[in-house]
Amino acid sequence: MTVVFDDSVVSKQVRFYVDDVDFEAALKLACQVSQTMWTPLSTRQFFVAKDAPDNHKQYDRLSLQTFVLPPHSAQAETQEIVNVLRTVLDVHFISQPGPTSDLIEVRAPQPILAACVKLMAQLTSDRPQVMLDIDVYEISHQLTQNIGVHVPNTFNLYNIPAAALAGLGGQNISQLINQLISSGGINQANGTAISSLLAQLGGQGNSIFSNPLATFGGGLTFMGLSLDKLAGELSVNESWVRALDHLTMRAADNNDATFHLGSRYPILNASYAPIYNSPAISQVLGNNSYVPPFPSVSYEDLGLSVKVVKPVIHGNGDVSLQLELQVRSLTGQSANGVPVISNQEYKGSINVKDGEPAAVAGEVTLTEQRSLSGIPGFGFLPGLNQIAAENTREDEQDELMIVVTPHVVANNERTSSEIWLSTNTK
DSSP: OEEEEOTTOOOOOOOOOOOSOOHHHHHHHHHHHHTEEEEESSSSEEEEEEOOHHHHHHHSOEEEEEEEOOTTOOHHHHHHHHHHHHHHSOOOEEEOSSTTOSEEEEEEEHHHHHHHHHHHHHHTSOOOEEEEEEEEEEEEEEEEEEEEEEOOOOEEEEEHHHHHHHHTTTSOOHHHHHHHHHTTOSSSSOHHHHHHHHHHHHTSTTOGGGSOEEEEOOGGGOEEEEEOOOEEEEEEEEEEEEEEEEEEEEEETTOOEEEEEEEEEEEEEEOOOOOSOOHHHHHHHHTTOOOOOOOEEEEEEEEEEEEEOOOEEOTTSOEEEEEEEEEEEEEEEEETTEEEEEEEEEEEEEEEOTTOOEEEEEEEEEEEEEEEEESTTGGGSTTTHHHHEEEEEEEEEEEEEEEEEEEEEOSSOSSOOOOOOOOOOO
16 A cells, blocks of 8 residues: 655654554554544555645545425525534535525535435424314303292372373363362262272373272372282293314424414494585485495404414424414493404413323303392391392303313324444545
8 A cells, every 4th residue: 555645744653552453444543643634546545634624625535415405495494404414514515506495515525425314314304293182161151040029118109180180191181080079079988980080090001000009088189009019039040051162273393373263253443424415415315326335344253263383393292382372252242332352362382292181271250149129127037038028149150161182293203313423534
């Protein structure tokens, strides 16, 4: 073997002992102790120079290989792959034909290039995906209970002639009343005349005589005492509403996913009406050919909205999620004609294992209302308040729970094989 030494090699004597090694291993050890590098020139000749970066760039035999990146990869992802090759494998010569190209060219020694091939196969493999099972449980319970007896506790005293005139307002019964008074017909003894008058007055819907009435006196002082009604109530109204929204969505690693289950409700923002009248406007209004412009309407998303912000799948099977959940519905109420929308939102980050269900949000609302109506004193006595007062009870219970279960879907193993990088310097 013929050796050609470069001028950068410093002449010095070194000594080391090896046993049972081949020529390549012995030459490698000699270069390490002498801080030199070698590269072949022919089958029986090699070149030795100082182990320095400049000499490696000048004398190392480099190979060129082109790698195809995954389709639709973003520029940031391409830059991350380039940074990994430079920092992990110490590759200095990496180029890309264009900023939007899916190709990168790597020029490096053969051992390093072989390691690049294995590493690129792992970096450009199919990304794992996560399947999310999301269950939204809603339970609403309402109970209304009315028990008790309404005891008459309101008394009204009327002057019957004056109240009759007011109650029949507009009808000509003054002659009838004057005749009954002048003839002495209105007295406690003449029940027929009183009955006929009360029958005529009782036909009025707003008459005082529609309720039980006790009379006393006579003539212009003929008085009536209106008594309240005695009523009993025993009623129970109960309603249960159970709702389950189950959705399944699939998201790729580090990519957003959005799902909406529900409807879009229109809300009127503004309408059009002419405030300036002209002959043309009067004409179209007169012949009913006026077509107003379409009003301004905004749409609100009602129902369940789920957004998964860039899920991350770890090597041990754990899944990190950033969830944004929103449940919106109409309340049945309005403010200035605009419907009131009930809104429940959850935003947070969780870390769960593959196949592990996690309750990410829950809400329990309890409302209890009791009312008592009766005669003072009797309504507060236990037992007696059930027969001498009205008892009203209203209970409302609402529950909401959201459960998320991730399932990792991947075509490759989460753990990669080892990559051995040869340290043989040539």
